[in-house]
Amino acid sequence: MKTLLTIVAVSLLFSLVLLACDAILTTPIAEGESFDAPLPGLSHSQLAAFARGDEAFGKVFSVKEGLGPLFNQPSCETCHPGDGRGSPRTNLIRFGYWNGVSFDPLISLGGPQLQERGIPGVPGEKLPPEANAISPRSPPPVFGLGLIEAIPDSAILANADENDLDGDGISGRPNWVTAPEYIGRGPGPHLGRFGRKAGVAFLLQQVVTAYQQDIGITTDYLPVENEHPQAGIPVRDDVPDPELAASVVNDVVFYLRTLAPPARGAETPEVLQGKQLFSAIGCAGCHVPSFTTGPSAITALNNVEVTLYSDLLLHDMGPELADNFYEGSSTGTEWRTAPLWGLRLVKEFLGGSAFYLNDGRTSDLREAIRLHGGEAQSARGKFLQLSESEKLALIKFLESL
Numbered sequence: 001m002k003t004l005l006t007i008v009a010v011s012l013l014f015s016l017v018l019l020a021c022d023a024i025l026t027t028p029i030a031e032g033e034s035f036d037a038p039l040p041g042l043s044h045s046q047l048a049a050f051a052r053g054d055e056a057f058g059k060v061f062s063v064k065e066g067l068g069p070l071f072n073q074p075s076c077e078t079c080h081p082g083d084g085r086g087s088p089r090t091n092l093i094r095f096g097y098w099n100g101v102s103f104d105p106l107i108s109l110g111g112p113q114l115q116e117r118g119i120p121g122v123p124g125e126k127l128p129p130e131a132n133a134i135s136p137r138s139p140p141p142v143f144g145l146g147l148i149e150a151i152p153d154s155a156i157l158a159n160a161d162e163n164d165l166d167g168d169g170i171s172g173r174p175n176w177v178t179a180p181e182y183i184g185r186g187p188g189p190h191l192g193r194f195g196r197k198a199g200v201a202f203l204l205q206q207v208v209t210a211y212q213q214d215i216g217i218t219t220d221y222l223p224v225e226n227e228h229p230q231a232g233i234p235v236r237d238d239v240p241d242p243e244l245a246a247s248v249v250n251d252v253v254f255y256l257r258t259l260a261p262p263a264r265g266a267e268t269p270e271v272l273q274g275k276q277l278f279s280a281i282g283c284a285g286c287h288v289p290s291f292t293t294g295p296s297a298i299t300a301l302n303n304v305e306v307t308l309y310s311d312l313l314l315h316d317m318g319p320e321l322a323d324n325f326y327e328g329s330s331t332g333t334e335w336r337t338a339p340l341w342g343l344r345l346v347k348e349f350l351g352g353s354a355f356y357l358n359d360g361r362t363s364d365l366r367e368a369i370r371l372h373g374g375e376a377q378s379a380r381g382k383f384l385q386l387s388e389s390e391k392l393a394l395i396k397f398l399e400s401l
């Protein structure tokens with residue numbers, strides 16, 4: 001009975017996924033209007049790798065192919081639809097225990113990531129009562145990540161001002177993190193760039209752990225299944241590990257590395273006014289408009305401008321946005337400045353809705369700004385003091401990115 005129910009649930013999910021694809025396909029998408037285009041100038045073989053990675057990113061895993069035993073969703077694209085951001089329906093939850101002095105990721109209770117679902121016969125995880133730091137994470141968009149990866153550490157560190165020596169109230173600092181052995185770059189410390197707290201330094205690591213943690217797929221890089229301590233007994237699937245070859249993982253990494261950010265919208269006079277206000281009231285203090293990448297073997301990533309509107313540093317954003325969850329050297333009030341590129345097209349990919357901030361808690365850009373506290377207190381205050389037409393111009397600017 002339980003198995004039958006699961007089969008019904010899984011096939012329901014399949015039709016939901018298909019429906020979602022249909023919805024995307026029925027809206028014709030013009031060039032520069034999509035999150036699914038490669039960077040310009042890729043060679044034939046690079047385009048082939050891009051296409052393979054694109055397909056693998058959309059692949060829905062079945063139990064026979066190694067899904068689980070614990071998982072959140074059966075494909076990357078379920079959470080990152082159209083390669084844009086996800087909706088709160090696909091948030092994933094991290095949890096731990098914060099006693100006011102130190103942080104415990106509760107590994108022996110299944111932390112730090114909650115996998116609510118299991119394959120037939122395997123109970124999903126429940127949030128343990130010990131968890132008091134609960135961080136629902138909204139899936140961020142996944143375009144432009146190769147550009148982000150190609151920004152030299154030195155350029156990012158140049159904006160750090162840990163002790164706010166220039167006295168502007170903003171004290172961005174890097175998240176120094178370690179890297180697993182398969183990255184081959186030593187244990188670190190490395191400058192974290194990916195994830196909402198910049199807890200991951202390398203795209204390969206982000207992809208490998210997404211397979212293992214989010215889908216339950218083991219790979220040549222990480223050939224062991226995620227643990228399920230809550231079950232009390234060892235649980236496994238029937239597929240020998242590793243379940244996925246390094247070549248597929250590499251294709252997905254290449255795909256993400258070369259997935260282009262969408263083109264910018266028109267710079268109307270109102271948008272230009274908003275752009276000026278954005279700098280004038282201090283938004284650009286964290287949402288740094290652009291960087292230049294360092295040298296790269298991929299021409300499209302080699303010494304090019306990256307207009308991501310983020311400094312990729314951690315900022316204390318105040319109690320309203322705090323999750324009390326610690327990651328790498330980040331604290332429970334710190335977040336990586338969210339890149340603002342692609343805001344123009346958010347709604348295209350979520351059936352007309354948009355979800356902002358770390359947990360997707362608001363669909364309203366003004367509310368997203370109002371919720372800025374901590375180091376962003378001053379910029380927020382200045383935003384609230386703008387006239388209605390100035391506020392509108394600033395929003396129009398955000399919606400042009």
Ligand SMILES: [Ca+2]
Nearest residue numbers: 066067068216
């Ligand atoms: Ca598996």
Ligand SMILES: [Ca+2]
Nearest residue numbers: 110113114115
């Ligand atoms: Ca877990």
Ligand SMILES: [Ca+2]
Nearest residue numbers: 161164168170
């Ligand atoms: Ca400062």
Ligand SMILES: [Ca+2]
Nearest residue numbers: 237239240241
């Ligand atoms: Ca397995």
